[in-house]
Every structure is written in structure tokens, then in C-alpha cells.
Amino acid sequence: MPVDVGLARLSNDLIYGGILAYSVGFLCFAMDAAFGNHVSEAKQPARARAKVPALAGVGAASSGSSDIAVSEPAAPASSGPFTSPSRSGRMSRWGSAIARRVGAVAVLFTLAGWALHAGAILTRGLSVHRLPWGNMYEFTLALTFAAVTAFLAISTRHRARYLGVFLMAPVVLALGIAVLVLYVPAAPLMPALQSYWLAIHVSAATIAFGVFAVGAVATLMFLVADRYAAAITTGKPVRFTSLARIMPDAETLDRMAYRLHAFVFPIWTFAVIAGAIWAEYAWGHYWQWDPKETWAFITWIVYAGYLHARATAGWRGRKAAYVALLGFGTILFNFFVVNIFISGMHSYAGL
Amino acid sequence: MSETPVDVRENPDTSAVSGLDTVPEAPDEYGTRQRAPKTSVSSVFSFLRWAWYSLTSMRTALILLFLLALASVPGSILPQRGGSDPFRVNQYYLDHPTLAPILDHVGLFNVFGSVWFAAIYLLLFVSLAGCVLPRSKRHLKAMRLRPPAAPKNIGRLPFSTSWFTELEPDAALDKVHAFLRAKHFRADRAPSSVNAEKGYLRETGNLLFHLALLVVLLGVAVTAGFSYNGSVLVKEHDAFTNTVISYDAFTPGRFVDRAKLPPFSFTLNKFEATYHRGDNARGDADTFDAYVTWQPNLDAPAREYDVRVNHPLSTQGTNVYLGGHGYAPHFIIRDAAGHTFDQTVPFLPQKGTYQYQGVVKLPDAKPDQLGITGFFLPTASVDPTTRQPISIFPAADNPAVVIGVFSGNLGLDTGVPQSVYELDTSKLTRLTTAVMRPGDTITLPGGEGTVTFAGFEEWASFNITHDPGKPIVLVAVCAMVLGLLASLGIRRRRVWVRASRDFAGRTLVEVGGLTRTDASGGFDDEFARLMTSLRTAVPADDGDPADHRDAGGADQRADFVATVPQPVAAPDKED
Numbered sequence A: 001m002p003v004d005v006g007l008a009r010l011s012n013d014l015i016y017g018g019i020l021a022y023s024v025g026f027l028c029f030a031m032d033a034a035f036g037n038h039v040s041e042a043k044q045p046a047r048a049r050a051k052v053p054a055l056a057g058v059g060a061a062s063s064g065s066s067d068i069a070v071s072e073p074a075a076p077a078s079s080g081p082f083t084s085p086s087r088s089g090r091m092s093r094w095g096s097a098i099a100r101r102v103g104a105v106a107v108l109f110t111l112a113g114w115a116l117h118a119g120a121i122l123t124r125g126l127s128v129h130r131l132p133w134g135n136m137y138e139f140t141l142a143l144t145f146a147a148v149t150a151f152l153a154i155s156t157r158h159r160a161r162y163l164g165v166f167l168m169a170p171v172v173l174a175l176g177i178a179v180l181v182l183y184v185p186a187a188p189l190m191p192a193l194q195s196y197w198l199a200i201h202v203s204a205a206t207i208a209f210g211v212f213a214v215g216a217v218a219t220l221m222f223l224v225a226d227r228y229a230a231a232i233t234t235g236k237p238v239r240f241t242s243l244a245r246i247m248p249d250a251e252t253l254d255r256m257a258y259r260l261h262a263f264v265f266p267i268w269t270f271a272v273i274a275g276a277i278w279a280e281y282a283w284g285h286y287w288q289w290d291p292k293e294t295w296a297f298i299t300w301i302v303y304a305g306y307l308h309a310r311a312t313a314g315w316r317g318r319k320a321a322y323v324a325l326l327g328f329g330t331i332l333f334n335f336f337v338v339n340i341f342i343s344g345m346h347s348y349a350g351l
Numbered sequence B: 001m002s003e004t005p006v007d008v009r010e011n012p013d014t015s016a017v018s019g020l021d022t023v024p025e026a027p028d029e030y031g032t033r034q035r036a037p038k039t040s041v042s043s044v045f046s047f048l049r050w051a052w053y054s055l056t057s058m059r060t061a062l063i064l065l066f067l068l069a070l071a072s073v074p075g076s077i078l079p080q081r082g083g084s085d086p087f088r089v090n091q092y093y094l095d096h097p098t099l100a101p102i103l104d105h106v107g108l109f110n111v112f113g114s115v116w117f118a119a120i121y122l123l124l125f126v127s128l129a130g131c132v133l134p135r136s137k138r139h140l141k142a143m144r145l146r147p148p149a150a151p152k153n154i155g156r157l158p159f160s161t162s163w164f165t166e167l168e169p170d171a172a173l174d175k176v177h178a179f180l181r182a183k184h185f186r187a188d189r190a191p192s193s194v195n196a197e198k199g200y201l202r203e204t205g206n207l208l209f210h211l212a213l214l215v216v217l218l219g220v221a222v223t224a225g226f227s228y229n230g231s232v233l234v235k236e237h238d239a240f241t242n243t244v245i246s247y248d249a250f251t252p253g254r255f256v257d258r259a260k261l262p263p264f265s266f267t268l269n270k271f272e273a274t275y276h277r278g279d280n281a282r283g284d285a286d287t288f289d290a291y292v293t294w295q296p297n298l299d300a301p302a303r304e305y306d307v308r309v310n311h312p313l314s315t316q317g318t319n320v321y322l323g324g325h326g327y328a329p330h331f332i333i334r335d336a337a338g339h340t341f342d343q344t345v346p347f348l349p350q351k352g353t354y355q356y357q358g359v360v361k362l363p364d365a366k367p368d369q370l371g372i373t374g375f376f377l378p379t380a381s382v383d384p385t386t387r388q389p390i391s392i393f394p395a396a397d398n399p400a401v402v403i404g405v406f407s408g409n410l411g412l413d414t415g416v417p418q419s420v421y422e423l424d425t426s427k428l429t430r431l432t433t434a435v436m437r438p439g440d441t442i443t444l445p446g447g448e449g450t451v452t453f454a455g456f457e458e459w460a461s462f463n464i465t466h467d468p469g470k471p472i473v474l475v476a477v478c479a480m481v482l483g484l485l486a487s488l489g490i491r492r493r494r495v496w497v498r499a500s501r502d503f504a505g506r507t508l509v510e511v512g513g514l515t516r517t518d519a520s521g522g523f524d525d526e527f528a529r530l531m532t533s534l535r536t537a538v539p540a541d542d543g544d545p546a547d548h549r550d551a552g553g554a555d556q557r558a559d560f561v562a563t564v565p566q567p568v569a570a571p572d573k574e575d
Ligand code: HEM
Pocket: A133, A134, A135, A136, A139, A193, A198, A201, A202, A205, A209, A271, A272, A273, A274, A275, A276, A277, A278, A279, A282, A286, A287, A288, A292, A293, A294, A295, A296, A297, A299, A331, A334, A335, A339, A345, A346, A347, A348
């Protein structure tokens, strides 16, 4: 079937609109992070209770929330600071009102960008009459979409808006790379790619990639927050302090990161298996140690290592976090280096 | 999840009461040793025992797993003999003449078939088996275990709450028992408490995953011995019979009986390819169809099948996949002595072009041997800059061949094996070069004869594989996914409830909860919800201690604040 050029063009316009909306959303998230009063916003009484007296010596009541005014014995060092004492003290009422508004605007713009993004993927798919993740451009669109979807889902359910500023930056960057570098005009797929197992495989891989990205962002944030917390207790100076101040405590981030990884690991496993089933249909070998397969396997092992590290005494925390980042590194390697520089079955040497 | 602000306390020091904590050097939450116990190596036996413990510790298994990943890296970066393009190894030898033999010597051009890769694989398997199998035994026992008895001080559990009720202690506990059972807890009614646990499937899932992984490792390795694969190029109208000699290449596993391959056969009636003709991705393939007539054995009726990419022909556990395709020009050559040679020769696709290259060898031509090298151009055109004939489209819209004809000695008698797709021109002299269209005939200079380009056929290559281990591996990987879902998605948690009379004669209900490896969080919410409904089942009387404490008008959630002041250490989860 011929390509519907009009729809393909519409898809391109939509993605530019989406990038614009995401960018505005990102700026608002940044403003929100920089100026927002997070203790009152995040509504985390237990944490505030455990921490604020310990680190700031300021009554938790300063956050203005009545249900957390329970004073507790000092928390040990493991809790990271969420807001600097001086700022939460100075934060004026109208300032925080505006900040709250900015946070909402950030989510709204991200939602708008998400809708445009969805439209771009949909029209691209309709224009070529297939699932629109058949090349690196389309795949990048799809995986950033998965990442933003995961972010929006957890930020409504788990109040993880703080991820916004750190996630939207790489998303906008990736989409920029997609439209500027990876772009290819809409076209049908070559015969080997016309298989529903491949569709399943790539869909699962895309979702997994997107969620892994969110997990990596949460892990990076954890490392910054954890360093900051350690620096507070030892009194040593530390870099990225201003970044850590706009983040929740390390424990929260660690938990968020783990949840994301635990959620997505089975999806990744399934994606690799679906790829193997596809390969079996296409070539008669479910596993050939093709470079892409090999790296999918390496990714799988590294994340399996992370899950084990997380459950092993002495490996929790920072060490496990490095393993998770290594895992994401292998995904990036697979996507950029293997796809572009190393030829294998995936690049269709034969047919 | 934290729609409910969390007022459930979390205690840091639960190790005193929980049987669930990880104690170093003891089985961890997986019931697995993390480190080998230190044993003095005083005798061979104790050394062996130490070696076995070390090998089967979780740490070793993980290190081996990482080693396996690390070992596969060079296999993905260096060209591999078994890979998609084995010729790249030769190219590598030419490009890096000193480095290549060294790499080759340590097996880096055949990583996945190398001894050291197999060694890691084998060690990993043994380690995993030694780690998982004993655990399965323990787990089978643990699965039938009743929930453990309530700890002395329920209030010191990570999650706890209490209230007074007007019910008698026994009646209250009966209600709690019924309630927890209805919530699918495994609950025991002890004389003064209810002990309950839920989420046993978590461990089952975890075990299923690891066992299945074991099966996959085993299945892949063992069934390889019973597998074979091969490839064959078939021209249109030609037939293939599944015997070892019919293959162009055949790789059997160790235990394959070469004489007993399934006796199917097929004839390639027609190969058809269609391509994009628009400007967009012009020349990319749309469809490939190899129409065959096949029989499962000689006595069976013949059937039709369309072998496509992603659509193999399957029979008797053997699959026939469509591989490559190309053209086979048909030449009629008459030599100086008047003999006629009728040759239809497959030409191979040349990467990055729409041309097909091949040779014709006529060792029996007289007086001199004849050889032809040539290109088949399915859609011939002339390159505007070089003025050379080229092909601009993969379909045979305007077919032509460009040939060079040679006479002399083909070099077939030197004993060195030669590729049928290459011509050694060192002892040949070029007679002529020509561009021909179907039907054209050229006369060779010096009365050496004539060459006619009579037409062409298409050919397809087929990969034929037989792997009896596939169903085993497939079932095992499905089990792996299921196991993972249970293992990562289910939380194991224990709840204890005690009811007792206090000095004033009132019934105090104390509830404590504990979750194992609650790395994923969320038990606080579940516990809070559970308590909300439990307090409906076992209603609080007016003198509830929690109510008094929170007389300031805090909402109902404050009920879950424990009665005993406690240190709060871990910052609370937020989710
Ligand atoms: C890092 C892991 C993987 C990712 C991110 C991934 C992603 C993709 C993507 C995006 C495609 C679409 C085409 C392309 O851009 O190349 C694709 C195709 C394919 N995948 Fe994977 N895949 C992964 C692992 C695997 C595995 C483990 C297999 C199993 C054998 C596999 C088999 C295939 C095959 C055969 C194709 C079609 C050929 C082609 O890509 O051109 N992939 N994969």
C-alpha cells in the first residue's frame, strides 16, 4: 500500500508541536523545582516528620500542614534533606502559591505534549499502514513516548512530579536527535519485518526502554541525593548541592527507582523472548548471538544483577545504583552503537 | 499510593522479632547463602566442600553471570566465524595481520563456540543448580509451614496499631481469624493470638524463575547435540530432497544420525519478489514468495506451499526458511570443437548494488577450457558519469549480462579447492567482453566458438533447521516470565493480632505487620487499608487509646499510630 504523504507530513508537524510543548513543560518543571515549596506540596508527613526536626531544627509545622505536627526523636543520617532550612523558612505564602501553579502548568504542558506526541505516532502509523516503530527515528519517538507515559502515570499515582525536570530534559534531547539526525521519511517495512511477533517484540522493547530510562533518571537522582545526604552528615562540601535540594530524599528515590526496574524487568525479559521467537520464525534460529541479541542479553544480565544487588546486604544503595546505570548504558550502547556501527542480522545483510 | 498520609510507624530494629531479616553468613531472604562459609582447608574433603560452597554461593553465581555477559562482548564487536557474515573474519585478517592470529588463537573469532565461553557456561550452570536445587527442597517444606508464632512485643513490629474493643478477647480473635482468612491470609488461631501470612507465591515464583532458567541453560546446551541446520540454493524448477548430500552446507549436532533425516522433498516452482516502485525507499523489497510443491515423504501426496520470510515450511520437526534469492542466467556455449554446453548458473547478489555476480566454468570445452565471469543486471542502465553498465532496480525490468570470456587453463587440476563463484584468471586469456540481452549471441574471436545468453531463472536459498529442544526451551522461558511476575509482583507479609485484657478489664487488640523484602514499598498502604476494614470487623469501643491521643481532631488515619512511643529511623516511604 502506498504511503499517505499528507498524514506523514501531519505526523512531522505534530512531533514538532509536541517537542515545543515538552520544552515549555520542562521550563515550568525547572521553575517549579527551583522555587516551589516542596515540603508542603509533596504531602509527605511521615517523611517531613522524620527529617525536618533532625536536619533543620525547624518545626514541621512550618510547612503549614496540620496533620504532620508530630514531633519525633531525631532521625539518623540516612535521611536526605528535601528542602534547605533557610529557604523553607523564607518561602512566602504567595510565592508558594505561584510555585504550585507553575507545577500544575508544567504537568499541563507535558500532557499537551504527550497528546501531540501520541498523535504524531498515530498518524505516522496510519500513513504507512503498520506499527510505527520500524526504524530508529520511529523507535525513538515511541520510546520517549513510553518514558513520558510512565512518568505521567507515576506522577499522578505516586506524586513523583519531582522527576519531571530531570526526565523531560533527556526526552526533549532525544526527540531533538530523532527529528534532526535520525529522521527518515515514512516508508513500508521490508518483508522480514512484517511479522506480528516482531511487532510484539519491538513494542515490548520500546516500553521497556522507555521505563528503563525513567528508572535511570530516578537512579541518577538517588545518587545525587544520597551523596548530598552523606555530605550533610560528614560536613564535607559536595557538588550538585542545589540539585539535591530540589529532590526528595535518597530513600524515596531509591525506592522509586527499584519499583520502576522491578516493573520493567519482566517486560524486558518478555521483549527478548519475543525477539527470539521472531528470529525463530524468520531465520530458524531463536538465538544466534547476533550483536543486537548479545547486547539485549547483556542488558538483561546487568539488570538481573541489579535486582539481586538490591536484595543483597552490602550492595543496596549506591553500588546497586551503579549497576542499574550500567544496565542503562548497555541499552544505549545497543541502540546507538550496535544499531549504527555494528552490522548483524538486524541490519539485513542478506535479503 | 500515598493518597493516605502514612501514619503507620516503621521500626528500624525489627531483627529482634522478625525471622525474616537477612543475617550475614546465613541464608538470606532467598534462602540462599550469599557467601561461602569459611572452612579451614585442612583436608581434601574439606577443600572440596569449601569449593562446592564457594561455587554454589549466590555471589559466585552472580559473578559468573556477569562474566558470561562480559565474555559475550567481544563476540558482538569482533567478526565471528559463525556470524551473519563469516567473510568479515578474513577481512579482519587482511586489515590486522599481526593482531588477528593472536585474537584467533584465544578464540575471539568464535567466542560463542570457544572453550572458555563453554567453561563459564558450565560453571554457571553448576553454580546455579547447586544454589537453586537445595533451595527448592527447602521451599517445598516452607510452603507447607504455618505462619510463625506472634512475637512478644507486637508494638515493636515495623507496622503496628492497637485499639480497645468491647468484644471478649476470644471472640475478637475469632473475628480477626475469619477476617484474615477471607482476605486470603494463611491464618492460624493460636490461644492468645492470630498468626497470619500471605504471599507464599512470591517465593514459588522466584523459584520457578530460577528453575526455568536452569532448564533453559540445560535445554540449549543438550538439545544442540540433536539439532542440525543446513542451507541449500535451489533454482526454479529444481528439486531438493532432504539428504545430507543435497545440502550446500550442513552442520549437524553430535548425536544426529545423518542417514535418518526426515525424508521430505520439494520443488521450487517459482520465486517471486516485489519491490517499492515509488520514490520513497525505491527498490526496497515488499514481498518474497517461494512457491513450492512438497511431499513429507516419497509416498505422500504432493502439496503446494508458499514459503515466505516469517512463514517457514514445517514438517516432521524440521523447518524450511526462505533465505536469500537471486538470478541464474542461462547460457548456451558452443566451443571450437562444436560441443554445446547448456548452463544455468546462480549469480550471487552483490552487497549495496542491484547486481548479481557469478562465473561459468567449462573444463570440458575443447581445445581450450573456457570460463566466463559476469554480472547479471536485472534493470540495466548506463552510469551517467562512468559510462559503465549498471543495474538501477532489483526487479528484472530490463535484464542484461555483462560478461568477460576467457580461455586457457581453469586451474581445476591443481588440487586446491576452488569456489564455484570465482574464476582464477591467472592462466587464462581474455577473449572478449560483452553486454548481452536475452537472446543475444556473440562469436568468440579466434574461432573459439559462440556464447548465447538464452534467458534467466530466479533462485532462492533455504535454511533448513531441526531443533528438538525448542519446545522445551519455549516452555521454560514462559515459566521464566511467569515466575518473574510472581516474584517481583507479589509481596510476602505477615500479620499478627493479639487480644488481651488490660488491668481495667478492657480488651486490647494489638496488630503488628511485617513484610519481607519490601523493597518495592506499598505495604504501609495495604496495612492501613487492612486495619481500616479490620476495625469494622472488630469495632473499637469509645475508650480507644488512639482516639484519645489524637483528640486534636486529626482524621481517622491517626488510628494507626502505635501506642508505644518509638524511635523512628527509616525515613518513611513515599509512593
Ligand atoms: C536491546 C535489546 C533489543 C532492542 C532494543 C531491540 C529493538 C529492536 C528494534 C527497535 C527493532 C526494529 C528494527 C531496528 O531498528 O533494527 C528490532 C528488530 C528486531 N529484533 Fe530486536 N531488540 C532487542 C533485542 C533483540 C533480541 C534479543 C532479539 C532476539 C533474537 C531480537 C531480534 C530482532 C529482530 C530479528 C529484529 C528485526 C530485524 C531488524 O531490526 O532490522 N532483538 N529490535
